[in-house]
Amino acid sequence: MRMGPDLLVTLQGDLDDRAVEQIEQEITDQVARTSARAVLVDVSGLAVLDSFVARVLARLVSMVRLLGADATLVGISPAVAITLVELGVSLRHVNTALNAEQGMVRLRRLRDGEASRWTSHDDHG
Amino acid sequence: MAVGDEPAFFRQMIDSIVDYEVIRLDEKGVISSWHPGAQHLTQYTAEEAIGKPITLFYTDEDIVEGKADAELRAAAETGRYETEGWRVRKDGSQIWVSVVLTPIRDPDGSVAGFVKVAADLTEQRQQNLALRAGQQMLDGIADYEVIRLDSGGVVRSWNPGAVKLTGYVADEVIGRHVSMFYSEEDKRGAVAEREMAIAARDGSLEAEGWRIRKDGTRFWANVMLSPILDDDGEVTGFVKVARDLTERREQEQLVQRQRDEILELSTPVIQVWDKVLILPLIGTLDSMRAARLTESLLERIALDQAEVVILDVSGVPAIDSGVARHLLKTVEAARLMGTASILSGIRPEIAQSMVHLGIELGGLRSRTSLKDALQLALRMVHAGADVAELVGPRA
């Protein structure tokens, strides 16, 4: 879903590996085609986020950055957050926000030059 | 007839009988012969007994009722009279005897006397009564299953409590192996056999577990298994007592859940400002409490849409690598939800021991006082702050 120069992607349900990779491909294509400036990936609809999905998401974020856009992962639930940390999956280089609204608020702040990058990548907290 | 009238070998035979009383009475019921067995039974010597009526051995109540006469008459009429009853010994003690009276007839058919054979059944009677009382007791215990298994685990007895508990009646279970009441998984794991082995080895076993009723439903059973040993100490079977504790278990789980809720309440996450949460970590963190803490915090983050969380450790006596690991995991999980964390309350001693232990907090922001941490948090929440100051660690 496009929101002006930005892209909002919602992942939902129980996706098989192929579907996840397909979505990754589609997003990358869209960003490249539309020169989007920011991508919000909403995973609140995913009950389970295993290491495969996490890796694809991390890869997606890197790709999007290479294409000159910003990417934020939103909607990780408490249960999924605890599980990802225990699993040892690193999403260190990924920006995060609580939900799509918060993600967009931060985007706006960034755009308006405000300092709100403190849950950005390479940041331990 | 007097003593000595019988042929000698009869006398010898009678004399050799010690466990029974075999005596002769005349037609009126007067004792006319005696022997060691009779003395053993009644304690009277031959001199004391011969010539006395048979009522010598009867209780007062029986004498009043004319029992002796009635019994003799019955014997005379029917040819053989068998009875059981209390008799009194010389010292006044009572014994429970089995008596057989048979008439001796003259050639013309009239009664010339009686032969009385008596045996002491006191001990057997007590055992029977005990057994019956025991069985009645078992039957009365409608809420407990009390059954016997043989040494192989095959059900050998059943009681009303067992019926109530399992839904099976005796016919359906006696002769079958006790594992019929266990779940499929337990059957595969030979749990019943293991329980019997432990009971045999230790002398008893108390265990709890799921059992299956006749209708297929489960109940949570508390089982006590005791081995039955013979005189050589060999296991000849087991006594199994079981009761249904499903309700109690459910209550326990309810209590556990309530305890968890209290646990959550006792680790309060405080919202001090819009979008800023403080989690005061009090006391030592066991892993259960630690996990609960993290869950509570993350749920509050979601609920309050917090942007900054202050983890205050001033109440924690020591931060070892375990605590540090848990803290860092919590911080990382919060970050995945888009929340920044600040550690506050690290006292100099704690900082020192952490350095000694080689604990690294990495990029985690840290302030010694809660006040400083709060100020930082508020700055972070309000826009327009110095980026350089916000990003980057300060231990």
Place this chain on the structure above:
Amino acid sequence: MTITVDPAPSGDLVRTVVVVTGESDLLDVRSALRTAAEQVRLRLTATTKLVTAGSELARNILRYATGGQGTVTIEVSTTGAGRGVRAVFADQGPGIADLEEVMRDGFSSGGSLGIGLPGSRRLVDEFTIDSAPGRGTTVVISQWDR
């Protein structure tokens, strides 16, 4: 993909077997674990951890087993002092030569094994692994209702 279900007389789901041969089977594994967790009334975090661990282990079968085949058996377990979910992940793949090495945190064979096994172990209450070259791999995990 084959799913066989053995219901107990009381209606409880007793066992589900998922034959893993393709990616869509991972969905069945996750779904079966979820169903079992619901039956046992596992808390949300415990369920998420269990399903995630199951997803990792099932994917290992796909990636590393010979012919990418194996079975996942999910049971509602009612032994001892509580109820829980038990899952067995078995394959006849090449097996793991150095089990200790692989189970050590931080190990990475370049694929997902590095995270899958030690990571999965941290997510569940019980974890046992039996694997050797030529013998395939069997991982058994359990998550308890406390």
